[in-house]
Amino acid sequence: MKERLTNDTYVSLKKTVQDGKTLDLTVANAVAAAMKDWAVEKGVTHFTHWFQPMTGITAEKHDSFITPVDGGKVMMEFSGKELIKGEPDASSFPSGGLRATFEARGYTAWDPTSFAFIKDNVLCIPSVFCSYTGEVLDKKTPLLRSIEVMNIQSLRILKLFGDMEATRVITTVGPEQEYFLVDKALFEKRKDLKYTGRTLFGAKPPKGQELEDHYFGSIKPRVAAFMEDLDKELWKLGILAKTEHNEVAPAQHELAPIFTDTNLASDHNQLTMDTMKKVALQHGLVCLLHEKPFAGVNGSGKHNNWSISTNTGRNLLDPGHTPHQNAQFLLFLSAVIKAVDEYQDLLRVSIASAANDHRLGANEAPPAIVSIFLGDELTAIMDAIDSGNLYKHRERTQMTVGVDVLPSFPKDTTDRNRTSPFAFTGNKFxxxxxxxxxxxxxxxxxxxTIVAEELRQFADILEAAPDFTKAMDALVKKTIRDHKRIIFNGNGYEDAWVVEAEKRGLLNLKSTPEALQTFIAEKNLDLFNRHKIFSDEETHARYEITMETYTKTLNIEALTMIDMVKKEILPAANTYIKELSKTAIAVRTLIPDMACESQLNMISELSALTDSVYARTNALESALDSAKDCKDAADCAFYFRENVFPAMVSLREAADEIEILAGEKYWPYPTYGTLLFSV
Structure with missing residues (x-):
């Protein structure tokens, strides 16, 4: 930008990006012209407003730079008006009732705080998306609002501490991305993977992740080649992919970028997922991003490393060498603790989906119960503040491993906890x-939003206090005492924690429909309204969309299971039974006294299982048919959870038993062993 814009235009745009200043149309025209020239030099002919509708993925409509001129010729033009505004159809995206089919007009608007980029030979302009009547229909607009709310409330706190240098506070994120890679030819043979992203049937292979030999193991050449090309493509887009390694499950891997501001990190992660899929195909692979593509092995998550920083380079969640004496850190930490405790429900809602329900609480991911891990040192500081006792600071010790030639290094003052949903990890959560x-x-x-709300409450109290230091000490102490129930440093996988959490009054929202009910609770509607994140209508729309998505996901999975059973699994089982029967008859013909015990037992067992699969398929169809009586989105989601999903689990159990018994050449799909160990 600095190379291609005049100094005045560059400074004006930077003020818009860094300080949230309104962008002048004259500046927009200059920026548009520079963007177009840059893109055309790289062979680009089209541009798009790249936005994030409520589908959870990205959307784009391509327009060319071509403009007709006299003499039957064309020019390559791109105006500030085209940069600032686009008009996609708003009725064909999920709207939760905010838009009817006949109300089609919607607007995209350029987000100058996120950089434009070239993808698939198209100039992509990160944008927000709203309806003709102004309702927000995307994920970026409320994110930008929440970032601004955090900025406003954090600055109030910093001013109380005498910090006048910081003029902007941002949140930063580094999202670690887990994924599976499978061979494309094998993927194409599985309807369930193609239609739903996960295997709806599949017996456990002889070997899974029991030996724990895949995690951080040597990366196979085919995967390494994929990772090398993925890095290059991401770096071209300005996404600083940093870390890559094998994850716990066979065929599972992880990528982590360097952290950046939350808005940019969100755009980058959407691009990362899209790029992963495209690069995988170039290597004859398919990248699976479903939370639980294979039963019996670890699913995939995304660790959201979140922190708070100033434009002067300070991390407000960095405790320093003496956190017990760092009053500013303790105040911000207290705000986070209070926020997580008071809004456990919203944090659970924020990650709710049919796919993620398979993963939460298993021995691979945090439980559905929200809690905070602080570690020994910070917990001891919290306890000392609560009790009024003097905290005895522990100096960091040197870590030695008993071999003289190896260097010693400072040992961290606390361990890590991979079972915690929300863990403090040094200078971030x-x-x-x-x-x-x-x-x-x-x-x-x-x-x-929830942390900004607590900072708002803190600032209201402290700004009115006659003695700031005394008021702050009292506030931190009261906050810790009132909300320490949310702090848990133990094993979140243990059944004992479920019992203990219930005693503490913590929520255990096990499924998406249960969690979503809390989204439209009065306290949460008040929160969103107070900070202008969502209007009541926008909150209810998101509630409706997520409920409907949950139902539609299970419905697609159930229909896919029925299709696979009727067209492939039962015919395959019956073919195998027929072959066994022919074999038994042939043997008996040759040797009348032969018992043919193995064939007869197999025939008997397989016949019983096929009858069971047939009956369970009918039961699933019946459950789907009864779903037509649902009254609304919530009623439908609960019905599918309580009736359709159990019928799916039951059907799978019987079908997987057939797979175990069936001859491999008769089974219509690549098995888990083939899928997980083929790359």
């Missing part, structure tokens, strides 16, 4: 509940 396919916008909208 790692929100570990996100699903791998999910947009990070939703969780960060909630995180920003």
């Amino acid at each position: 790692e929100f570990r509940m996100l699903g791998s396919s999910q947009s990070i916008s939703g969780p960060n909208i909630i995180l920003n």
Whole structure:
């Protein structure tokens, strides 16, 4: 930008990006012309307003730079007006009732705080999306609102501490992305993977992740080649992919970028998922981003490393060497603790989906119960503040491993806890509940908003206090005492924690429909209204959309199961039974006294299982048929959870038993063993 814009235009645009100043149309025209010239030099002929509707993925409509001129010729033009505004159809995206089919007009508007980029030879302009009547229909607009709310409330706190240098506070995120890679030829043979992103049938292979030999293991050449090309493509887009490694499950891997501001991180993660899929195909692979593509092995999540920074370069969640004496850090930490405790429900809602329900609480991901891990040192400081006792600071010790030639290094003052949903990890919080396919916008909208709300309350109290220091000490102490129930440093996988959490009064919202009911609670509607994140109508629309998406997801999965059973699984089982019967008859013909026990037992067992699969398929069809009586989106979601989903689980159990018994050449699909160990 600096190379291509005049100094005045560049300064004006930077003020818009950094300080939120309104952009002048003259500046927009200059920026548009520079963007177009830059793109055309790289062979680009089209542009698009790239936005994030409520589908959870991105959307784009391509327009060319071509403009007709006299003499039957054309020019390549791109105006500030075209840069600032686009008009996609608003009725064909999820709207939760905000738009009817005949009310089609919608607007996209350029977001100058996120950089334009070239993807698939098209100039992409990050944009927001709203309806003709002004309702927000995307994930970016409320994210930008939440970022601004955090800025306003954080600055109030900093001014109380005498910090006049910081003029802007931002939240930063580094999302770690987990994913699976499978061979494309094998993927094409599985209807369930193609239609739903996960295997709806599949027996456990002889080997899974039991030996724990895949995690951080040597990366296979085919995967390494994919990772190398993925890095290059991401770096071209300005996405600083940093870390890559094998994850716990076979065929599972992880990528982590360097953190950046939350808005940009959200755009980058959407691009990362899209790029992963495209690069995988170039290597004859398919990238699976579903939260639980394979039963019996770890699913995939997305760890949202969230922190708060100033434009002067300070991390407000950095405790320093003496956190017990760092009053500003303790105040911000207290705000986070209070926010997570008071809005457990919203954090759970922010990661809710049918896919993520498979993963939460399993021995691979945090439980559905929200809690905070602080570690030994910070917990001891909190306890000392609560009790009024003097905290005894522990100096960091040197870590030695008993071999003289190896260097010693400073040992951290606290351990890590991978079972915690929301863990403090040095100078940030790692929100570990996100699903791998999910947009990070939703969780960060909630995180920003709930922490900003607590900072608002703190600022109101402290600004009115005659003695700031005494008021702050009292506020931190009261906050810790009132909300320490949310702090848990133990094993979140243990059944004992479920019992303990219930005693503490913590929520255990096990499924998406249960969690979503809380989204439209009065306190949450008040929160969104107070900070102008969502209007009541926009909140209810998101509630409706998520409920409907949950139902539609299970409905597609159920219909896919029925299709696979009727067209492939039962015919395959019956073919195998027929072959066994022919074999038994042939043997008996040759050797009349032969018992043919193995064939007869197999025939008997398989016949019983096929009858069971047939009956369970009918039961699933009946459950789907009864779903037509549902009254509304919530009623439908609960019906599918309580009736359709159990019927799906039951059908799978019987079908997987057939797979175990069936001869491999008769089974119509690649097995788990083939899928997980083929790359």
